[in-house]
Structure formats: structure tokens, C-alpha cells
Amino acid sequence: MRAKPAKLPFVRGESKSAPIPSGLEERLIAFRRDLHRHPELSSLENRTSSALVRELESLSPSRVQRVAGTGVVVRIAGRRASAPSVAIRGDIDALPIHEATGLPFASENPGVMHACGHDVHATWTVGAAVLLAAQPADGDVVIVLQPAEETGEGALAVLESGALDGVSAIFGGHVDRRFVVGQVVAQAGPIAASADNFDIELLGRGAHGARPHESADPIVGMAALITSLQTIVSRSVNPALPAVVTVGVVSAGTAPNVIPDRATVRGTLRATDDATRALLQAEVRNITEHVAAAHKLEARVTIGSGVPPVINSEEAAGWAREAATATLGPDAVVPLGAANMAAEDFAWYLQKIPGCFLRFGARRAGEAVIPAHSPNFDVAEDAILVGARVLAECARRASAALSKGGAAA
Numbered sequence: 446m447r448a449k450p451a452k453l454p455f456v457r458g459e460s461k462s463a464p465i466p467s468g469l470e471e472r473l474i475a476f477r478r479d480l481h482r483h484p485e486l487s488s489l490e491n492r493t494s495s496a497l498v499r500e501l502e503s504l505s506p507s508r509v510q511r512v513a514g515t516g517v518v519v520r521i522a523g524r525r526a527s528a529p530s531v532a533i534r535g536d537i538d539a540l541p542i543h544e545a546t547g548l549p550f551a552s553e554n555p556g557v558m559h560a561c562g563h564d565v566h567a568t569w570t571v572g573a574a575v576l577l578a579a580q581p582a583d584g585d586v587v588i589v590l591q592p593a594e595e596t597g598e599g600a601l602a603v604l605e606s607g608a609l610d611g612v613s614a615i616f617g618g619h620v621d622r623r624f625v626v627g628q629v630v631a632q633a634g635p636i637a638a639s640a641d642n643f644d645i646e647l648l649g650r651g652a653h654g655a656r657p658h659e660s661a662d663p664i665v666g667m668a669a670l671i672t673s674l675q676t677i678v679s680r681s682v683n684p685a686l687p688a689v690v691t692v693g694v695v696s697a698g699t700a701p702n703v704i705p706d707r708a709t710v711r712g713t714l715r716a717t718d719d720a721t722r723a724l725l726q727a728e729v730r731n732i733t734e735h736v737a738a739a740h741k742l743e744a745r746v747t748i749g750s751g752v753p754p755v756i757n758s759e760e761a762a763g764w765a766r767e768a769a770t771a772t773l774g775p776d777a778v779v780p781l782g783a784a785n786m787a788a789e790d791f792a793w794y795l796q797k798i799p800g801c802f803l804r805f806g807a808r809r810a811g812e813a814v815i816p817a818h819s820p821n822f823d824v825a826e827d828a829i830l831v832g833a834r835v836l837a838e839c840a841r842r843a844s845a846a847l848s849k850g851g852a853a854a
């Protein structure tokens with residue numbers, strides 16, 4: 446076994462508001478290690494879901510509900526039935542990555558790994574439920590364990606289930622190894638990017654490789670297109686605004702001496718505001734149409750409407766900052782710094798419900814920064830209780846403010 450994590454001085458005893466049930470941290474770490482050992486891919490989180498149901502039924506046996514396939518929801522009763530309810534969401538799915546950490550609780554499911562920390566998110570959400578059962582918010586808190594974040598499908602399915610109907614604010618968070626445990630990002634505005642995948646088919650005319658004049662060559666057209674697509678960010682987008690155009694898949698051809706009749710190019714578009722997002726999509730269509738025409742090709746462009754950017758509300762971010770500083774001390778809140786161009790399907794909740802998505806430091810001082818989705822990804826487990834405490838306190842503060850008549854902006 447790995448040495449037990451050293452307790453950080455701020456983790457215990459400094460919160461004015463929230464006593465921590467004894468043994469909670471040890472119990473949460475054990476729960477997280479069990480999830481980590483048994484990761485499951487998006488929408489297939491059956492064992493995970495059962496483990497969550499067992500854990501949450503001990504808190505509120507009659508109020509645990511399965512939603513959206515493998516999702517789990519529990520409503521933790523508030524102090525006043527008439528007070529507004531708020532929600533905390535944690536995601537639960539793993540990735541198709543073969544774990545290389547060598548941890549004693551490494552994945553026993555070959556090719557599947559909790560490489561994005563969703564085992565930690567699920568666990569700190571359970572922890573927040575425990576803390577809220579011990580010290581309730583004014584209104585009910587709906588605890589959401591959401592499946593299928595990695596495929597961008599889970600949040601929409603939870604919303605469609607109606608589990609969040611009537612909820613006035615929502616909070617969630619992600620581990621982030623760029624920051625040390627105890628640092629929290631809780632800021633208004635964009636915190637993650639949109640993600641729209643595009644799929645381009647170029648249709649030409651096939652010919653013998655020795656007789657290119659008889660072809661309309663989609664491979665030469667594809668090469669020109671890939672290069673031209675890179676001018677969208679460099680020439681069309683305001684350089685002060687973050688944006689990404691990445692081509693991730695190209696395919697064409699079957700033999701060295703054959704000019705094929707079609708080629709495909711697939712990629713992803715990222716932006717942190719709606720106008721840039723629309724510009725990227727329009728320019729992909731525009732450039733494709735004109736490059737294809739220049740190469741005597743027909744182009745078919747499909748752009749999926751993916752996850753929107755995550756935009757935190759001013760008011761909910763304010764409650765989250767208060768929660769982080771009350772729980773962890775005055776220096777806990779740190780700026781995000783450079784824009785985060787990864788996507789997060791929490792964005793779908795924020796299209797309907799004001800809220801704040803936080804980022805939680807997940808590395809001990811001196812440890813390497815290992816990015817999420819790496820086969821070596823791991824999380825400093827002190828982050829679990831930090832996440833649980835801060836998210837529970839977010840819910841308490843939002844609920845109290847909303848009860849007094851403050852509306853989330």
C-alpha cells in the first residue's frame with residue numbers, strides 16, 4: 446500500500462460552519478479506491494451505479510433514484526421545505542485508456558481507466574451528501590451522480606429525466622493537477638470550451654495514379670483544405686479570443702497507384718464564447734466550399750452541435766468563492782489563468798440553471814503536473830474531502846442566499 450496521505454493543516458478544524466463526521470475521509474478514500482479499481486466506460490457504469498446507490502441509501506433510503514440509465518440522484522432534505530433547492534453534480538465514467546500508474550488500487554479492467562478523476566468527483570459528491578445530511582442547507586440539495594460525461598451525453602439525459610426540475614442553482618467541479626490541493630478556481634464567465642466535431646467528405650473523380658489529368662484528386666484537395674482550415678484561428682478569429690481548429694482524422698485511398706474518388710477529414714472546434722463558436726463553424730463551411738471548388742471536388746460538411754462552453758454565473762461564482770474561502774482559508778481561490786479549451790458537459794446544466802463549475806487543485810506541492818487523460822494520471826486524495834466540503838458549502842450558501850430572495854444571475 447502507498448503511504449497514507451499526509452493531512453494538510455487546513456483540511457480539518459478551520460471551518461466555522463461544518464463539522465466533519467469522524468472517519469469520513471478514510472471512508473471516502475476507500476470508496477474512491479474501489480471505484481478506481483473498477484472503472485467503467487460511459488453509459489456502462491453499472492457496478493459504479495450500484496456502489497453509489499448502496500452508499501447513498503445509508504443517508505436517505507427512500508430518496509435515492511436511478512436516472513438516465515446508470516445515473517443516481519438523491520435528495521438531501523433541507524431545513525425548510527419551502528426554501529429553494531440547489532444541486533451538486535459529480536460525473537462517474539472512465540476512459541478507454543490502459544492504466545500505467547502502478548498504484549495498488551490500479552484498474553482491474555484492462556483498457557479502461559479513471560484517467561480524468563471522475564472516481565474522485567463521484568466520491569466527493571457522495572462526501573458532500575454526507576456533510577449536507579449532517580448539516581443541512583436551507584432548502585433541499587439534489588445530489589446528481591451523472592453517467593457518460595466523456596461522451597457528452599449524460600448531462601442532457603439527466604436534464605431530460607426531470608431530476609433537476611425546480612432547482613435554482615447547480616454546482617460541480619473537476620480535479621486539476623495544475624493546481625495544488627487546497628487551491629480552488631471559482632470564477633464567473635467561461636471555465637471550459639465548446640466542442641463541436643466536424644466531418645468533411647470530399648468527392649472527386651478517381652483515376653490511374655499515372656494519369657492525374659483524368660482525375661479530380663480528393664487527396665490533393667484534402668491537403669490544401671487541412672492547411673487552409675488552420676487559417677481560421679490565425680486569420681479570422683480575434684487573436685485575443687481563444688479558439689481551436691484541430692483535424693484529428695484523415696482518410697483516403699487504397700493503393701499507391703490509384704487516385705481515389707473520395708477523402709474524409711474529421712476534427713474538432715473549440716471556443717469559449719458563442720460568437721467565436723459560430724464563426725468557426727461558418728468558416729469551416731466557407732473554406733471547405735471554396736477549396737473544394739478550386740480542386741473540382743464536391744464537398745459535404747457535417748458539423749455536430751456539441752457541448753456549449755461552460756459559463757459560470759456571477760452570483761453562483763460569488764457563492765462558490767465564499768464557500769472556498771470559508772472552508773479553506775483566504776488564499777484558497779486562485780485564477781484559472783490561461784483559458785481551458787477542454788469541454789465539459791456540465792455546460793448543458795448551465796444553459797438551464799445558473800451555477801458554477803469549480804476546478805480543484807489535485808496535486809501535492811512538488812509533484813509533477815500529469816495531465817488528465819494520461820495513463821499515468823492520479824489525484825492527491827486530500828482533494829476528495831476538500832471537494833466534498835467546498836461543494837457542500839456552495840450548496841448551503843446558495844440556498845441561504847436564494848432563501849433570502851437573491852436570484853442567481
Ligand code: NI
Pocket residue numbers: 561562563619
Ligand atoms: Ni473529466
